[in-house]
Amino acid sequence: MVYMKKISTILFSITFISCSLIACKDNADQNKREEKLAYVEKDTANYTLIKYIDSVKNFGTVKKGTQVKLKYTFQNVGVNPLYVINVQPSCGCTVADFTKGAILPGKIGEINASFDSNHGSTGSVRKSLIVTTNTTNDPNFVLAFIGNVN
Incomplete structure (x- = not known):
C-alpha cells in the first residue's frame, strides 16, 4: 500500500x-x-496590401446548438510579407483562428471562425470579426456573418 x-x-x-x-x-x-x-x-515602412476574397458569410438557418464553421480567405497583393496581428470576434459566442506566419506576396491566408449558436436567443444573427493586419489598406477590416437560429 x-x-x-x-x-x-x-x-x-x-x-x-x-x-x-x-x-x-x-x-x-x-x-x-x-x-x-x-x-x-x-514597422509601417514594410506594410503591404490585402485583398479579401470573401468578407461576408451567410450560414443560412441552423438549429440552436449547432456549431457553425466559417472560413474567410484573403490574398497578399502587396510586395512585403503580410501578417495577421489579431482577429477579435464581436462576442464570446465566436472563436477565431488565423494564419499565424508570414503570408508572402501573392499567397493566400485564411481566417477560420466557429460560432456557437447555443449562446444567445433564436432568430436573426449578425456578428463580426475585426481583423488587424500590417496593411496600408484596411488595417482593421471587419468581416461579418449572418444567419438564423431556430
Missing part, C-alpha cells in the same frame, strides 16, 4: 512538472509571437 502511494506521488509529480514545462514553453512561444507582431505593427 505504501509502495503504491509512493508511485502515485512520483507519477503525479512527473505529470505536474511536465505540464508546467509545456505551459511555460507555450507562454514563451506566445510571448515571442506577441513581441514580433508588436514590431511588425510599428
Whole structure:
C-alpha cells in the first residue's frame, strides 16, 4: 500500500512538472509571437496590401446548438510579407483562428471562425470579426456573418 502511494506521488509529480514545462514553453512561444507582431505593427515602412476574397458569410438557418464553421480567405497583393496581428470576434459566442506566419506576396491566408449558436436567443444573427493586419489598406477590416437560429 505504501509502495503504491509512493508511485502515485512520483507519477503525479512527473505529470505536474511536465505540464508546467509545456505551459511555460507555450507562454514563451506566445510571448515571442506577441513581441514580433508588436514590431511588425510599428514597422509601417514594410506594410503591404490585402485583398479579401470573401468578407461576408451567410450560414443560412441552423438549429440552436449547432456549431457553425466559417472560413474567410484573403490574398497578399502587396510586395512585403503580410501578417495577421489579431482577429477579435464581436462576442464570446465566436472563436477565431488565423494564419499565424508570414503570408508572402501573392499567397493566400485564411481566417477560420466557429460560432456557437447555443449562446444567445433564436432568430436573426449578425456578428463580426475585426481583423488587424500590417496593411496600408484596411488595417482593421471587419468581416461579418449572418444567419438564423431556430
